[in-house]
Amino acid sequence: MTVSSPMVGLLYNPAVPLVLDALGSRVDFVEVIPDRLWYDFGVEAGPQRFSHAQAAIDELRRYAQDRAVVGHGIGLSLPSAMPMDEGLLDQVAASDRDLGYQWYSEHLSMFLAPNRAVPNAQAGMGLPVPFDEEMLELVAGKVARLSEALGGRRILLENGVIFSAVPEPEMSEPAFFNRLHADSGCGMLLDLHNLYANTLNLGTSGEEYLAQLNPEMVVEIHLAGGDRLKGHYTDSHSRRTPSDVWTWAHEWAPRFPNLAAITFEYHESYHRRLGLAGIAEEIELMHDLSRQVGDQRRKVAAQEAAA
Amino acid sequence: MSLAQFQTALADLTASPALVRQVRREPATLTALYDLTEREARRLAGVAASPGMEANCMLYRANRLAPVALNLPDTCTALGDDLEPLISAYWDSEPQTDVHFLIEADRFARYVAARELTADARAALSREHALVAGKLAASRARAGLSAFRDGPAEMRA
Numbered sequence: 001m002t003v004s005s006p007m008v009g010l011l012y013n014p015a016v017p018l019v020l021d022a023l024g025s026r027v028d029f030v031e032v033i034p035d036r037l038w039y040d041f042g043v044e045a046g047p048q049r050f051s052h053a054q055a056a057i058d059e060l061r062r063y064a065q066d067r068a069v070v071g072h073g074i075g076l077s078l079p080s081a082m083p084m085d086e087g088l089l090d091q092v093a094a095s096d097r098d099l100g101y102q103w104y105s106e107h108l109s110m111f112l113a114p115n116r117a118v119p120n121a122q123a124g125m126g127l128p129v130p131f132d133e134e135m136l137e138l139v140a141g142k143v144a145r146l147s148e149a150l151g152g153r154r155i156l157l158e159n160g161v162i163f164s165a166v167p168e169p170e171m172s173e174p175a176f177f178n179r180l181h182a183d184s185g186c187g188m189l190l191d192l193h194n195l196y197a198n199t200l201n202l203g204t205s206g207e208e209y210l211a212q213l214n215p216e217m218v219v220e221i222h223l224a225g226g227d228r229l230k231g232h233y234t235d236s237h238s239r240r241t242p243s244d245v246w247t248w249a250h251e252w253a254p255r256f257p258n259l260a261a262i263t264f265e266y267h268e269s270y271h272r273r274l275g276l277a278g279i280a281e282e283i284e285l286m287h288d289l290s291r292q293v294g295d296q297r298r299k300v301a302a303q304e305a306a307a
Numbered sequence: 308m309s310l311a312q313f314q315t316a317l318a319d320l321t322a323s324p325a326l327v328r329q330v331r332r333e334p335a336t337l338t339a340l341y342d343l344t345e346r347e348a349r350r351l352a353g354v355a356a357s358p359g360m361e362a363n364c365m366l367y368r369a370n371r372l373a374p375v376a377l378n379l380p381d382t383c384t385a386l387g388d389d390l391e392p393l394i395s396a397y398w399d400s401e402p403q404t405d406v407h408f409l410i411e412a413d414r415f416a417r418y419v420a421a422r423e424l425t426a427d428a429r430a431a432l433s434r435e436h437a438l439v440a441g442k443l444a445a446s447r448a449r450a451g452l453s454a455f456r457d458g459p460a461e462m463r464a
Contacts, residue, residue, distance in 0.1 A: 035406075037454075039407050039409065041447070042407075045450065047461050047462075048447070048450040049450070049451075050450065050451070050459075050462070051447065051450040051451075051452075052449065052452065052455065053454070054449065057454045080314060081310040081311040081313075090460070090461070091459060094453065094459045110314055110317070114311045114314070114315050115403070116314075116403065117318075117403065117405075118321060118367065118370075119367065119371045119373070119404045119406070125363065125367065127314075127318065128354070130313075130350060135310075163357075163359030163360070163362040163366075164354045164359030164362075164363060166354060168350055201362070229362065230362075231358070232361070232362040234366065
């Protein structure tokens with residue numbers, strides 16, 4: 001267990017430089033979606049498959065200077081029953097060599113199926129996966145390959161938004177993450193807003209979910225806000241974090257001994273709605289949470305030293 | 308192979324409210340179309356029957372609309388009420404989404420250009436399609452060149 005406080009950061013998007021220009025000293029790290037740094041013309045394009053967004057990469061490099069960077073991918077779709085996209089993996093590895101991610105995360109959701117893709121629009125949708133032994137074996141193998149390609153980098157998987165859970169699971173979602181952690185060392189990116197959406201949409205208990213998690217595996221927390229859509233609640237990254245999510249964050253984050261980062265996610269199309277002042281308030285609330293976690297860790301460390 | 312079929316079926320359901328309705332009426336549709344185990348068929352029928360399937364379908368359409376709305380906004384406005392049937396027909400003819408926003412917008416622009424349009428819609432489409440085509444060409448011209456230091460081996464000059 002570390003006695004330091006978790007870092008506070010933002011999911012990087014084209015509007016985030018405006019925040020960093022104004023509030024840069026309050027943002028410890030940026031989380032980069034590498035898939036947004038290139039255009040993909042498809043496997044059939046051969047060596048011309050990827051076109052790097054040179055200006056976006058140069059800008060990111062400037063803002064990443066003197067700041068930690070973590071990687072957060074959406075394109076590898078680890079739960080898909082198909083071989084790893086090695087061409088895409090090469091690009092992710094190249095972005096890692098350039099930007100030096102502290103760790104790399106992906107999603108426990110399906111974005112690709114054989115001959116099919118689900119348009120995710122960054123904050124959009126992934127499809128649910130069956131929580132069973134077959135999926136566990138598949139994902140564990142992909143996690144190992146991804147970590148190997150990134151030179152042994154730590155890999156995390158994020159819990160997804162689920163509108164329709166796959167019936168007849170062999171284990172619960174927290175049990176799946178616990179097993180994956182035990183079998184492969186994969187950490188967890190706990191998206192508290194996704195969990196919140198699932199409790200609203202599926203009628204499940206967030207407290208029960210959190211209580212089942214192995215607290216050792218949680219390395220990062222995501223915070224965000226969403227919208228109601230025809231009786232459903234979406235993870236649209238369009239608003240500030242709901243108060244119920246903050247309540248969970250304050251109750252549970254101090255219990256995660258390896259929590260290293262707290263991230264606020266928003267989509268650039270909602271930058272004006274959130275406003276710089278609103279984003280600044282979210283950042284300060286994340287610092288309050290980080291301080292709470294750090295204080296708790298120092299208290300525990302002092303108690304252990306005295307014992 | 309069976310899990311792959313399960314995932315393909317789930318992706319197809321998400322892309323097609325009509326298939327969802329068909330499976331809700333007749334779950335055996337799934338085993339007729341895909342090579343599934345009994346449990347996979349039950350699981351998919353359960354997913355299709357769930358209220359959340361509507362959200363999956365809505366988000367699929369919203370996310371697929373995003374590259375078109377972002378890159379061809381005036382065309383969408385000029386199409387007005389014609390947009391919905393046009394884009395639905397386009398998705399039926401191009402069921403495979405492309406993650407490259409410019410390719411998706413270019414493909415839709417070509418599809419619309421071959422249809423009968425009002426003068427306003429034709430003008431907006433011509434202007435915006437030219438912009439999309441220009442960006443796409445610039446993107447293609449850069450393809451294969453690494454912007455990363457120590458880039459992928461196949462992109463090093």
